Amino acid sequence: MTRKRGGPAGGGPESSTPMIASLDSSGQHVARLIEGIRDCAIYMLDPAGMVVSWNPGAERIKGYVAEEIVGRSFSEFYTPEDRANGLPARALATAAATGKFEGEGWRVRKDGTKFWAIVLIDALRGPSGELLGFAKVTRDMTERRLMQEQLHQSQKMEAIGQLTGGVAHDFNNLLTVMLGNLDTLSQILPADQPRWQRCVDQALRAGERAASLTQQLLAFARRQPLKPKPVDINRSLQAWTEMVRRTLPESINVRRIEDTTVGMAEVDPNQLESALLNLAVNARDAMAGAGTLTIETATAHISDNEVRLLPDLKPGTYVLICITDTGSGMTQEVMDRAFDPFFTTKPMGQGTGLGLSQVFGFVKQSGGHIKLYSRPGHGTTVKIYLPQLQDAEVSPAARRQPSPGSRTREETILVVEDNDAVRSFTTDTLRDFGFSVIEAVDASEALKILDRDRSVDLLFTDIGLPGLNGRELAATVQRRYPRVRLLFTSGYAQMPSPTMTSAVMEIPLLSKPFTRAQLYERICQSLDS
Incomplete structure (x- = not known):
């Protein structure tokens, strides 16, 4: 009795042909799938770690075509330090022992550049458990790592800035009292007491130095009182460059390259010059x-994609200022800490470590971004991005305040200050100058005084x-008592509320610490304007 071929239970060649064809088709689908993946490097290694296959994603990420890399060790992609430490061999040993290896780290492309890779290595075994080789998948995560580093750096700087700003604010109150009373x-002091006068002068100079350091801390913390106005960047840099040429040694060649389209930015011109200096x-x-x-100088157009790598910026047009030197350069470790306050590579006593941190704070407070590029032995470039002002945004120039007259002052000043020592110094000084002075410790008390006393000027x-x-x-006060003039003081720049009116934002500010002469001058300017 013969059995018919092709029946349901048949095991002849005809019945196995569709299965073989199906397997061949599946293999082709998988091959086409791997060939089509370009975001991942997918390739095979033999048991010794030699490359035996190479997909287009591997070519795109690592830079090698298949003919250049097949037959060579996958350790070619590791940094010299990792190869010296035996990392490639350990990765294969782990995969062989446990079935897989997962890791991340710096890898090297054909052109020598580095990228941050996330790696998965799976061991491939035959039916008897023998090791056939390894399947390796690599993803380029450099952009994500850079974004994470930028976020971490931004959070670190914000935390340090809050602490620094609070300390500097308290110091400014103390310095106002100390410098004012000195x-x-x-x-x-009598003229016949030169020794006492010398002591006071030395204390004053030390206090002024402390005030300068405090101002640098506030700059880093983005809490320094700024006086922004529209600045023609090229014109400002032209004058600044000439000043720098006279300041630097003749052996340093100063070059200036300008883009005539950069236009204007709204910044504090004095603080910009200080940062560049x-x-x-x-x-x-x-x-x-x-x-x-x-x-x-150049014009930078920041796109939506570029914003991801430039935190704190919005898409738009920016004025770009680049300062490049041919000096010794910086290592990556130094660059990572370059903007930290009090960090310096200079010998003890030759630097405070506040220079770059002050530049960082000023740029961030001005709505911009700062970036360092450097390598040891190849100099350093500092790029500063500042929002470019469009013609319609250029505000009118600040009104010039007339100088105070020499007449005796008899106006009434309401001083609102919650720090007892600062309030005492301020009110005593104003009374010395002939003003009538009323004191208040907070806004509630000030408004009660204004309700009952209409003599306040x-x-x-x-x-x-x-x-x-x-x-x-x-x-x-502007709503209820429009005739009363206004003058602010502050030890640091608090962030204004988004609902604050432009009339309030235009009120002049006297920064702490201030001297008797500065207090008198600003009070007179406000009264006479």
Whole structure:
């Protein structure tokens, strides 16, 4: 009895042909799938770690075509340090022992550049358990790592900035009292006491130095009071470059390259010059007194994709200022800490470590971004991005305030200050100048005084008050008592509320610490404007 071929239970050649064809088809589908993947490097290794297959994704990520890399060890993709430490061999040993290896780290492309890779190695075994080789998948995660590093750096700088800003604010209150009273003492000391006068002068100079350091801390913390206005960047840099040429040694060549389309940015011109001077001094030190310093301007158009790698920026057009030196350059470790306050590579006593941190804070507070590019032995480039002002955004120039007259002052000043020592110094000084002075410790008390006393000519208030802050107090006074002039003081720049009116934002500010002369001058300017 013969059995028919092709029946359901048949095992002849005809019945196996569709299965073989199906397997062949599946293999082709898998091969086409791997060939079509370009975001991952997928390739096979033999048991010794030699490359035996290569997909287009591997070519795109690593830079080798198949003919260049098949037959060579996969350790070619590791850094020299990792090869010396035996990392490739350990990765294969782990995969062989446990079935797989997962890891991440720096890998090297054909052209020598590095990328951050996430790696998976799976061991491939035959039916009897023998090791046939390895399947390896690599993804280029450099962009994500850079974004994570930027976020981490931003969070770290924000935390340090909050701490620094709070300390600097308290120091400014202390310095206002110290410098103010030392200034008063220097005016009343008898002329026949030169030794005491010398002691007071030395204390004043030390206090002024402390005030300067505090200002640098506030700059880093993005809490320094700024006076932004539209600045023609090329014109400003032209004057600044000439000043720098006279300041730096003749052995340093200063070059300026400008893009005539950069236009204007709204920044504090004095703080911009101070920031650039800090960079020029750093460049001079890095070049050991000889080399080339290049100051360049350009227009940068930041797209949505580029914003991911430039935190704190929005898509748009920016003024780009590049400061490049031919000095010794920086290692990656130094660059990672370059903006940290008090970090310096200079010998003890030759630097405070606040220069670059001050530049960082000023740029961030101005709505911009700063980036370092450097390699040991190849110099350094600092790129500063500042939002470009469009023609319609250029605000009118600030009105010039007339100088105070020499007449005796008899106006009434309401001083609102929650720090007892600062308030005492301020009110005593104003009374010395002939003003009538009323004191208040907070906004609530100030408003009660204004309700019952209509003789107040000027409200002089700290911005950082408990409860209703100084800006909110000023807005209330502008509505209720429009004839009362206004002047702010602050030890640091608090962020204004988004609902704050432009009239409040235009109120002048006297920054702490201030001297007797500065207090008198700003009070008179506000009264006479």
